[in-house]
Amino acid sequence: MDEKTLAPGLYLVATPIGNLEDITLRALRVLKQADKIACEDTRQTQKLLNHFAIATPTVSYHMFNEGDRSLQLMAELKNGARIAIVSDAGTPGIADPGAQLAAAAIAAGVPVVPVPGANAALSGLIASGLPAESFTFHGFLPSKQGQRRSVLEAMVRGAATHVFYETPHRILEALGDIADVFGEAQHVVVAREITKLHEEFLRGSCVEVRATLAGRAQVRGEMVLMLHLAEAAPEIQTATIYESVQALIKAEYISEMDALKRVARERGIGKSEAYREFQRGQSRPKRKSTAG
Ligand code: SAM
Numbered sequence: 001m002d003e004k005t006l007a008p009g010l011y012l013v014a015t016p017i018g019n020l021e022d023i024t025l026r027a028l029r030v031l032k033q034a035d036k037i038a039c040e041d042t043r044q045t046q047k048l049l050n051h052f053a054i055a056t057p058t059v060s061y062h063m064f065n066e067g068d069r070s071l072q073l074m075a076e077l078k079n080g081a082r083i084a085i086v087s088d089a090g091t092p093g094i095a096d097p098g099a100q101l102a103a104a105a106i107a108a109g110v111p112v113v114p115v116p117g118a119n120a121a122l123s124g125l126i127a128s129g130l131p132a133e134s135f136t137f138h139g140f141l142p143s144k145q146g147q148r149r150s151v152l153e154a155m156v157r158g159a160a161t162h163v164f165y166e167t168p169h170r171i172l173e174a175l176g177d178i179a180d181v182f183g184e185a186q187h188v189v190v191a192r193e194i195t196k197l198h199e200e201f202l203r204g205s206c207v208e209v210r211a212t213l214a215g216r217a218q219v220r221g222e223m224v225l226m227l228h229l230a231e232a233a234p235e236i237q238t239a240t241i242y243e244s245v246q247a248l249i250k251a252e253y254i255s256e257m258d259a260l261k262r263v264a265r266e267r268g269i270g271k272s273e274a275y276r277e278f279q280r281g282q283s284r285p286k287r288k289s290t291a292g
Contacts, residue, residue, distance in 0.1 A: 008077070010105045010110055010112045014092070032056060039061060040096060059073075089118070131251075136163065140164065175206045175225075244263045260278055
């Protein structure tokens, strides 16, 4: 195991996002056998290395020295070095440094090897309850409200679930903007502190989730924000309320009540009126298709 059998190349090694058990056996071997580990924060990575008794030398590699450090590391890689890259947590290159060096290595003909493992976006998505067959990862939403709203307004409706990284000090603003842009009933999922002691998934309308977080003494923790936008299909406009509610439930996996509230809002009618119409629709014989 200690023998240096690792082939020369650049290894992009995923590390845990909170739970140290989420390191792979292969990641441990690569980190142990590499000549050097390029880290976003050497002190942070040293804790991980100490925990697993790995003595490989480290060097810093972060957004502020990515350019210069890439040149040094590239020179070593071209001479046959085995270099591992890790970020503070999760998968390098995903909202973290790594992609630039990978591109430079590929251009120089140096092998680039992924060592997969933990990632916050995918972990959040698979347990969100939202459709996961197709998704768009946006990284962090912009900090300025105008830019944030532009990103939200440009989001494509339909099949893909939208996945964002968000910070505790901006999550309330982001949820407020989602309510303004897509309506108060827009269903969202906030995955907080994934794999950690206080892991939680908050699911509900953007207004409900915002109220839950705002009601806490302090909003804290790392978080992934996810939402799925129903396709504004023309047939939904001509469908009965019952059919529109069923279509929304199917498309967004939201509750009947959330779907009903949304349909009422979109049609500019009260919730009780929508509910009465919904009940009538339930008892009517079902149409085969609303498309034609
Ligand atoms: N490269 C990392 C990955 O693969 O997930 C992401 C790094 S990015 C700089 C850090 C952001 O990822 C955090 O602000 C948060 O949005 C998200 N994140 C990281 N760890 C998380 C966790 N345990 N739970 C929820 N979100 C997390």
